[in-house]
Amino acid sequence: MIIRQQLQHALRSFSSSASASAAYVSNIGKTPISFPAGVTLTPSSTALCVQGPLGTTSVPLQPYMELSFTDTNTVALTVADASEKKQRSMWGLTRTLIYNAIVGMTEGFKVPLYLVGVGYRAALEADPRGAGDGRSGQRLNMKLGFSHPVFVSVPDHIKAEVPLPTKIMLSCTDKHLLGLFAAKVRKWRPPEPYKGKGIFVGEERVRIKTVKKK
Numbered sequence: 001m002i003i004r005q006q007l008q009h010a011l012r013s014f015s016s017s018a019s020a021s022a023a024y025v026s027n028i029g030k031t032p033i034s035f036p037a038g039v040t041l042t043p044s045s046t047a048l049c050v051q052g053p054l055g056t057t058s059v060p061l062q063p064y065m066e067l068s069f070t071d072t073n074t075v076a077l078t079v080a081d082a083s084e085k086k087q088r089s090m091w092g093l094t095r096t097l098i099y100n101a102i103v104g105m106t107e108g109f110k111v112p113l114y115l116v117g118v119g120y121r122a123a124l125e126a127d128p129r130g131a132g133d134g135r136s137g138q139r140l141n142m143k144l145g146f147s148h149p150v151f152v153s154v155p156d157h158i159k160a161e162v163p164l165p166t167k168i169m170l171s172c173t174d175k176h177l178l179g180l181f182a183a184k185v186r187k188w189r190p191p192e193p194y195k196g197k198g199i200f201v202g203e204e205r206v207r208i209k210t211v212k213k214k
Contacts, residue, residue: 024082029091032076035102041075043067048098052105054173059097062090104173111182113168117189117197120144121165127153136160140168144189144199152185 035041042049047058048067061067064080064087077095079087103109115122121143131137136156141149154160158181161169168185172178182201191198191206198206 024088026082026088026091026095029077029079029088029095031095032070032074033095033099033102034074036106037073039102039106041067041069048101050098050101050105052102054105054108057101057105057174059094059101061094062087065091065094100175104175108171108173109175109178110169110171111178111202113170113182113185114200115142115144115166115168115189116191116200117145117195120189120197122162122168123165124154124160124162129153131156140185142185142188145197150188152188155181 038053040049040051042051043061045061045063047060049056049058062079066078066080068076068078070076075098077091077098079091082088082091123141124138125141127135127137127139129135134155136154136158138154138160140152140154140160140162142152144150155177157172157174157177159171161171163169170178170182172181186199186201189198191200191204193206193209194211196206196208200206
């Protein structure tokens with residue numbers, strides 16, 4: 001009986017210490033970020049400026065965050081008190097934003113859109129309104145099964161290409177803005193689960209439902 005109580009006490013002690021130590025660590029935030037030689041990182045008290053071959057952007061930093069350059073091309077992010085939930089969550093989020101900014105300023109982001117459906121077509125043409133007010137001067141002309149064509153103006157921060165009538169290639173240096181515009185185009189014909197028609201973003205798949213016959 002005494003041995004069993006000692007064993008249970010040991011197991012409880014091991015379990016509580018392991019969970020407590022794991023609760024104060026952000027596995028994403030603690031991972032150092034490696035960046036190529038062509039990228040320049042300039043930290044300040046409120047933001048981190050990322051400059052690369054494709055342009056310049058900035059990532060906001062909270063007052064409790066600190067950047068340290070552990071190597072020539074490696075930066076690490078830490079927070080003042082990882083036991084606080086807000087600091088721990090912002091730790092991982094900010095680390096991801098910094099990584100995406102580095103990739104965006106060096107390689108950029110691309111996402112394909114596929115038009116699946118009978119008669120679904122897309123073309124890139126000049127926007128009659130021209131460039132300005134956030135417009136690039138181009139627009140997408142899409143046939144999506146409506147009685148009228150669908151026109152979507154391309155923003156100036158997005159580069160659009162139509163290599164095939166059923167494929168639209170979008171690219172941008174900002175992953176968030178790229179996803180917003182892809183969602184804007186997709187909302188005109190979201191993939192439906194009965195015939196599998198719609199605008200598919202990237203590797204998006206839809207599970208086809210079977211219709212029960214009476």
